Amino acid sequence: MNDSTPDTSSSTGTRLDPWFGAYAERAHGMRASEIRALFAVANRPEVVSLAGGMPFLDGLPLETISETMARLIATKGTSALQYGSGQGHEELRERILDVVRLEGIECHPDDVVVTTGSQQALDLVTRIFIDPGDVVVAEAPSYVGALGVFRSYQAEVVHVPLDEHGLVPEALETTLADLARTGRRVKLLYTVPNFHNPAGVTLSAERRPRVLEIARRYGVLVIEDNPYGLLGFDGQTLPALRSLDDDGVLYLGSFSKTFAPGLRVGWVIAPHAVREKLVLASESAILCPSNASQMAISSYLDTCDWKAQIKQFRELYRERRDAMIGALAEHLPAASWTVPDGGFYTWVRLPPGLDARSMLPRAVTARVAYVPGTAFYADGTGSDHVRLSFCYPTPDRIREGVRRLSGVVNSERELVEIFGTDSELDPDLTDVENPGPDLA
Amino acid sequence: MENSIDHANPTGSTPPVSPGPGSARQDDEDLHRAGGGGGRVVILAGGLSHERDVSLRSGRRVAESLRSTGLEVDLHDLDADLLPFLDQVRPDVVWPLLHGASGEDGSVRDVLGLLGLDYVGTGPRECRAAWSKPVAKATVIGAGLRTPEYVTLPQSLFRELGAQPVLDAVLARLSLPLVVKPTHGGSALGVTLVRRADQLPRAMVDCFAYGDVALIEEAVEGTELAVSVVDTGDGPVALPPVEIVTEGPYDYDARYNPGRTEYFAPARIDPAVLDRVRDAAVTAHRSLGLRALSRTDVILEKDGTIQFLEVNVAPGMTETSLFPQAARAGGYDLASLYRAIALGPRHR
Numbered sequence: 134m135n136d137s138t139p140d141t142s143s144s145t146g147t148r149l150d151p152w153f154g155a156y157a158e159r160a161h162g163m164r165a166s167e168i169r170a171l172f173a174v175a176n177r178p179e180v181v182s183l184a185g186g187m188p189f190l191d192g193l194p195l196e197t198i199s200e201t202m203a204r205l206i207a208t209k210g211t212s213a214l215q216y217g218s219g220q221g222h223e224e225l226r227e228r229i230l231d232v233v234r235l236e237g238i239e240c241h242p243d244d245v246v247v248t249t250g251s252q253q254a255l256d257l258v259t260r261i262f263i264d265p266g267d268v269v270v271a272e273a274p275s276y277v278g279a280l281g282v283f284r285s286y287q288a289e290v291v292h293v294p295l296d297e298h299g300l301v302p303e304a305l306e307t308t309l310a311d312l313a314r315t316g317r318r319v320k321l322l323y324t325v326p327n328f329h330n331p332a333g334v335t336l337s338a339e340r341r342p343r344v345l346e347i348a349r350r351y352g353v354l355v356i357e358d359n360p361y362g363l364l365g366f367d368g369q370t371l372p373a374l375r376s377l378d379d380d381g382v383l384y385l386g387s388f389s390k391t392f393a394p395g396l397r398v399g400w401v402i403a404p405h406a407v408r409e410k411l412v413l414a415s416e417s418a419i420l421c422p423s424n425a426s427q428m429a430i431s432s433y434l435d436t437c438d439w440k441a442q443i444k445q446f447r448e449l450y451r452e453r454r455d456a457m458i459g460a461l462a463e464h465l466p467a468a469s470w471t472v473p474d475g476g477f478y479t480w481v482r483l484p485p486g487l488d489a490r491s492m493l494p495r496a497v498t499a500r501v502a503y504v505p506g507t508a509f510y511a512d513g514t515g516s517d518h519v520r521l522s523f524c525y526p527t528p529d530r531i532r533e534g535v536r537r538l539s540g541v542v543n544s545e546r547e548l549v550e551i552f553g554t555d556s557e558l559d560p561d562l563t564d565v566e567n568p569g570p571d572l573a
Numbered sequence: 574m575e576n577s578i579d580h581a582n583p584t585g586s587t588p589p590v591s592p593g594p595g596s597a598r599q600d601d602e603d604l605h606r607a608g609g610g611g612g613r614v615v616i617l618a619g620g621l622s623h624e625r626d627v628s629l630r631s632g633r634r635v636a637e638s639l640r641s642t643g644l645e646v647d648l649h650d651l652d653a654d655l656l657p658f659l660d661q662v663r664p665d666v667v668w669p670l671l672h673g674a675s676g677e678d679g680s681v682r683d684v685l686g687l688l689g690l691d692y693v694g695t696g697p698r699e700c701r702a703a704w705s706k707p708v709a710k711a712t713v714i715g716a717g718l719r720t721p722e723y724v725t726l727p728q729s730l731f732r733e734l735g736a737q738p739v740l741d742a743v744l745a746r747l748s749l750p751l752v753v754k755p756t757h758g759g760s761a762l763g764v765t766l767v768r769r770a771d772q773l774p775r776a777m778v779d780c781f782a783y784g785d786v787a788l789i790e791e792a793v794e795g796t797e798l799a800v801s802v803v804d805t806g807d808g809p810v811a812l813p814p815v816e817i818v819t820e821g822p823y824d825y826d827a828r829y830n831p832g833r834t835e836y837f838a839p840a841r842i843d844p845a846v847l848d849r850v851r852d853a854a855v856t857a858h859r860s861l862g863l864r865a866l867s868r869t870d871v872i873l874e875k876d877g878t879i880q881f882l883e884v885n886v887a888p889g890m891t892e893t894s895l896f897p898q899a900a901r902a903g904g905y906d907l908a909s910l911y912r913a914i915a916l917g918p919r920h921r
Contacts, residue, residue: 146837148833148835149834153831164826164830165833166826177619545778548777551735
């Protein structure tokens with residue numbers, strides 16, 4: 134016997150997981166990612182993180198909220214700390230109508246299902262509609278958290294391009310026609326119409342009815358994911374898709390970007406029959422959303438001038454958007470970017486030949502973080518883009534972050550010129566799947 | 574003394590006498606039982622390196638273990654609060670569990686020395702040698718070990734000479750497949766297995782994202798083994814080598830996603846060969862002047878040749894890490910072993 138031939142009798146192997154053979158097939162794609170690991174560094178204060186979508190909560194009236202919460206527990210504690218309704222607290226559902234009315238939605242409290250953040254709403258909708266192999270059509274790029282949910286239910290995501298006016302109706306039509314021709318079952322069209330995550334663009338008023346008409350014609354249900362709709366910098370809000378179509382649209386809303394993500398409260402507005410299934414699905418998943426969180430939000434909406442608070446957020450984020458765009462113009466003239474009219478993000482196309490994933494470790498070394506564009510595609514593309522968030526850092530930090538990023542880009546460009554590598558990396562999209570909460 | 578590491582064989586060429594599950598070095602057990610507690614340990618974990626996440630996980634695991642033995646343990650990040658904190662608590666010993674950058678390049682240990690604090694593990698000068706893969710390779714070659722053929726190339730050189738002529742020279746000298754990796758760093762970050770010449774430029778760019786100097790070495794085929802070495806005061810002893818079997822490269826996912834990799838501890842190798850592998854790890858540990866603990870990664874070729882790849886002065890201690898696996902395979906109770914390391918030989 135060769136002296137290094139394995140002696141299989143002497144030792145048994147371990148995969149450090151006694152349940153390795155028991156996982157569902159959909160769990161096999163879950164990976165440990167060095168990209169995710171790098172974001173651990175991004176949370177350090179020395180790093181300017183332009184990665185996360187965290188709202189700037191220092192702007193909230195914390196003292197007032199504290200008093201409101203204390204009063205809630207003192208006066209309604211036994212209700213707030215008790216189980217609640219699977220569909221959500223009725224008082225909050227009524228207050229949600231006040232919020233969505235700002236975007237032209239008129240509906241009944243019974244149409245609303247409260248969820249644990251709109252991320253749970255995404256999960257519930259996907260759970261009740263998607264069988265493995267079903268097609269979900271989504272913008273290119275699309276929200277990383279939605280792609281993760283679709284992937285977890287083994288949907289196939291087909292991307293449709295967007296431009297500065299949002300989803301391109303002609304491309305949607307072509308895509309749906311092609312899919313119909315090949316016999317593919319398209320169940321859902323997922324769209325973030327306002328201040329898109331990550332692209333920053335907004336679906337124009339003119340395109341909205343066209344998108345709905347195309348979806349209706351192909352029998353595709355529209356998921357309108359709208360966490361940022363009230364955060365338009367000019368104070369204007371476009372009519373929600375749901376306001377134009379009661380039956381063909383599931384509207385997902387959230388208090389995470391306009392109030393507090395820590396309370397984890399979102400909602401779905403759904404047609405009657407769908408709503409019934411969503412409630413059943415939610416009850417089987419979580420029994421009921423947190424009563425305490427829902428009642429806290431109801432109290433906040435009752436006692437605080439929440440519209441003035443949103444106006445204040447809009448002004449704060451506009452100042453930060455301006456800082457971001459100004460810094461990009463000054464420091465990264467070789468790149469191009471979208472100029473969002475609201476929300477949290479700008480979508481930056483890197484100079485030719487650069488790969489956002491490959492460049493991230495260099496950026497972290499330079500104490501700046503972003504999300505590589507590959508996170509926002511299901512098909513391996515996007516490495517030529519990065520998503521930059523301007524919601525959390527102060528304007529000065531944003532400018533410093535972009536300045537650092539420009540140094541990283543310049544070093545990477547030099548490397549790419551030296552080595553002549555303008556091809557993309559092997560597509561490996563799973564790197565940022567199931568994003569951490571600070572990337573939402 | 575029964576149930577202790579084998580004093581009679583400081584080269585560690587044979588397996589240490591196993592203390593058996595649940596036991597520890599007897600003297601520390603006595604200390605523990607006597608209610609001595611053992612003092613206060615500050616574990617440094619986190620930092621700003623690319624391996625921050627792994628370091629935090631390592632730190633938490635070791636902290637839990639040490640607390641279970643009665644030691645008072647603080648887990649602290651490498652940040653601006655650290656030095657005032659250390660000055661305030663004046664711990665009995667500091668255990669740097671920082672992976673990458675200042676954690677392994679000796680600089681944190683330099684500062685601990687300046688503060689007059691005892692710390693676990695290798696001193697700063699030796700850390701610098703071990704932390705640099707080419708310096709470590711050159712050192713162990715001097716001690717008689719084999720290592721794959723390699724070249725070390727800084728990014729600045731390519732700027733001066735252009736990429737293609739240099740890469741052509743590399744390909745003329747070294748045989749594919751090649752492994753491209755940063756000269757400093759762990760967790761397989763920035764590492765690419767290059768099977769075709771046209772993959773080399775991209776691998777270089779990816780490598781330089783993690784550091785300014787690349788090490789290109791010939792990939793050798795064989796059994797991948799990790800050999801942990803401990804020294805709790807009686808000389809370095811190699812723990813049972815752990816055999817790593819994975820589909821594809823032993824990359825970040827394979828290291829930290831349980832299930833991707835199958836480990837055999839002890840390795841499925843003839844015991845006499847395993848002894849040579851242990852000897853090699855102890856030789857690396859000694860020749861580099863390492864202290865307390867290390868992990869040496871090698872490839873055992875089919876003809877029995879042991880190829881040294883690299884050594885770690887702060888090996889990972891996460892749930893999937895190799896050092897704890899080796900310790901368990903050696904019959905050690907992890908908490909007791911960590912305690913023995915923490916209370917063992919220190920350096921200032």
